[in-house]
Amino acid sequence: MERRRNRQASQSPLIALKQLPALVVLERIPVPVLATGDDGSILFTNTAFAEMVGRDPDEVLLLRFHEIFHQCPDSESSTLSFVHALANMVVELAHKDGSVVRALMSRSAVRRADDNFALAVFQDLTEQLWEEER
Secondary structure (H helix, E strand, O other): OHHHHHHHHHOOHHHHHHHOOHHHHHHHOOOOEEEEEOOOEEEEEOHHHHHHOOOOHHHHHOOEHHHHEOOOOOOOOOHHHHHHHOOOEEEEEEOOOOOEEEEEEOOOOOOOOOOOEEEEEEEEOHHHHHHHHO
């Protein structure tokens, strides 16, 4: 452990940043993040997303897309097409307690034609929208 600290202290911040694995960065940012596969599997979630839906990250990883998203694609359309269609829109997510979480979902950060997963960030708008509806 001591060797690691000394090596990191001697590195420039840019070099240290370049060496950070993507999943470590995604976990550390305080913004809800979710990655889904085209088959409806949940590939990655960070703690912020899990907390937003009232679960532990490991619980979210065991769920399927249709168990989190209220507006679920029909069986003939792909999960990725559905995610891309809802980009920059408010989606309804299932909270563990049965309530609905309304969140603005970003466009997928990965959008190449050959990508077989989508990675989106979310902004919880539940409380704000609830207040506006009063």
